[in-house]
Amino acid sequence: MKNIEIVYTPKLLPLYDLKGKTVVVIDILRATSTMCVAFETGIDKILPVSTPEECSIFKDFDFLTAAERNAEKLPGFDMGNSPFEFLNPLIEGKKIAFTTTNGTKAIKLARQQEAAEIVIGSFLNIDAVERYLIEKNRPVVLLCAGWKDKYNLEDTLFAGALAQRLAGEDEQEDDSCIAGIALYEQHKNELEALVRKSSHARRFQLLHSQTDDVSFCLQMNYTQKVPRLSGEYIIS
Amino acid sequence: MKNIEIVYTPKLLPLYDLKGKTVVVIDILRATSTMCVAFETGIDKILPVSTPEECSIFKDFDFLTAAERNAEKLPGFDMGNSPFEFLNPLIEGKKIAFTTTNGTKAIKLARQQEAAEIVIGSFLNIDAVERYLIEKNRPVVLLCAGWKDKYNLEDTLFAGALAQRLAGEDEQEDDSCIAGIALYEQHKNELEALVRKSSHARRFQLLHSQTDDVSFCLQMNYTQKVPRLSGEYIIS
Numbered sequence: 001m002k003n004i005e006i007v008y009t010p011k012l013l014p015l016y017d018l019k020g021k022t023v024v025v026i027d028i029l030r031a032t033s034t035m036c037v038a039f040e041t042g043i044d045k046i047l048p049v050s051t052p053e054e055c056s057i058f059k060d061f062d063f064l065t066a067a068e069r070n071a072e073k074l075p076g077f078d079m080g081n082s083p084f085e086f087l088n089p090l091i092e093g094k095k096i097a098f099t100t101t102n103g104t105k106a107i108k109l110a111r112q113q114e115a116a117e118i119v120i121g122s123f124l125n126i127d128a129v130e131r132y133l134i135e136k137n138r139p140v141v142l143l144c145a146g147w148k149d150k151y152n153l154e155d156t157l158f159a160g161a162l163a164q165r166l167a168g169e170d171e172q173e174d175d176s177c178i179a180g181i182a183l184y185e186q187h188k189n190e191l192e193a194l195v196r197k198s199s200h201a202r203r204f205q206l207l208h209s210q211t212d213d214v215s216f217c218l219q220m221n222y223t224q225k226v227p228r229l230s231g232e233y234i235i236s
Numbered sequence: 237m238k239n240i241e242i243v244y245t246p247k248l249l250p251l252y253d254l255k256g257k258t259v260v261v262i263d264i265l266r267a268t269s270t271m272c273v274a275f276e277t278g279i280d281k282i283l284p285v286s287t288p289e290e291c292s293i294f295k296d297f298d299f300l301t302a303a304e305r306n307a308e309k310l311p312g313f314d315m316g317n318s319p320f321e322f323l324n325p326l327i328e329g330k331k332i333a334f335t336t337t338n339g340t341k342a343i344k345l346a347r348q349q350e351a352a353e354i355v356i357g358s359f360l361n362i363d364a365v366e367r368y369l370i371e372k373n374r375p376v377v378l379l380c381a382g383w384k385d386k387y388n389l390e391d392t393l394f395a396g397a398l399a400q401r402l403a404g405e406d407e408q409e410d411d412s413c414i415a416g417i418a419l420y421e422q423h424k425n426e427l428e429a430l431v432r433k434s435s436h437a438r439r440f441q442l443l444h445s446q447t448d449d450v451s452f453c454l455q456m457n458y459t460q461k462v463p464r465l466s467g468e469y470i471i472s
Contacts, residue, residue: 011248012245150412151248153415175386175387175389176386176387178389179387199411
């Protein structure tokens with residue numbers, strides 16, 4: 001596949017034309033990883049929403065609510081943004097309204113710019129996403145959610161990993177794509193070590209979380225689901 | 237040195253606080269490389285201006301004018317943006333009004349955000365810039381001019397090279413800096429091959445230029461000058 005671009009942060013997305021393209025939204029720590037877990041557990045659908053206030057409203061309409069800001073679960077919501085919270089079989093069949101610092105914002109931006117399709121990517125579903133993109137055969141934009149509009153390592157590593165699989169032997173024309181593949185190539189045998197150096201992973205360490213979300217989110221192929229946007233909802 | 241950040245494109249600069257920091261503006265192909273050549277040749281000073289129209293005005297005030305857009309010299313100006321044009325000894329002692337697609341814009345943005353100091357970096361003066369930054373001992377922001385606000389390879393490679401020299405054995409905290417150093421490390425023995433793959437180098441090939449600007453701009457230490465902003469002018 002020749003036409004692959006990596007967008008390192010949502011701030012750069014307005015520079016790209018998304019018409020006719022499939023956008024893969026990537027927020028490895030943790031929104032898109034957590035969404036993959038939620039669908040594997042068996043939820044019905046996810047409604048990505050912009051603000052915690054908006055998210056709260058959906059408590060009245062038979063939704064579970066999940067809200068995270070600055071890597072922490074917000075008080076008053078059913079869940080935060082840790083994949084471990086979405087392993088609970090009691091969420092099976094439920095609708096979830098979901099707001100996070102970076103991931104849900106990236107999804108909404110891609111939608112505003114009229115991408116042909118928006119899918120949710122993470123190491124947890126990398127094989128399934130790869131197959132899906134090859135089958136659809138559209139130009140692909142890999143959109144890193146980043147951290148508050150800044151570049152981050154873990155999203156770039158995943159974008160590089162996926163770009164490399166899709167590119168095969170084709171020379172890439174996009175500078176971001178060439179650099180993303182190079183970063184992944186150099187670190188593919190020590191992904192976790194590099195991600196633990198990232199600013200976001202260090203942010204988790206400061207929070208003294210009881211679960212090892214970093215190592216969970218770097219597992220390959222936990223699920224074969226390919227969550228994707230359909231109207232306002234993410235379904236699978 | 238611990239406090240080093242890389243900003244991959246001017247579009248991301250508003251996310252950074254520049255107060256008290258030295259900003260190194262990087263536009264390897266070709267504005268900051270060409271400026272280094274101009275000072276080595278012996279020009280007096282450079283006035284970076286935003287638009288070709290503004291640049292034209294300075295013809296009336298004993299300036300030479302240099303204007304480039306989309307990698308091409310604009311008609312009606314003394315020079316474009318090729319380093320070879322600034323080797324001419326007739327420019328010695330002259331003032332030059334200069335406008336380019338990416339480089340002069342990046343300089344002006346850094347100035348608006350009140351950086352403590354703004355210096356011009358390229359492979360052509362990498363040793364001198366390294367020494368200068370170590371001597372000043374301020375936090376450093378390496379600002380890649382990019383291509384029309386998008387990420388590019390050649391500016392990232394230089395930022396990675398300089399960051400690696402400044403960082404030494406210190407672990408870096410900035411994700412962009414970690415990735416920039418990794419990209420440079422992986423490609424330092426084949427810089428030119430990678431830069432020739434970049435979208436900007438391919439743009440030159442399409443223009444059938446008579447000079448090899450890419451290979452010229454990748455020379456190390458052509459000059460010991462450190463051009464830097466002083467008021468509205470770049471001096472050395």
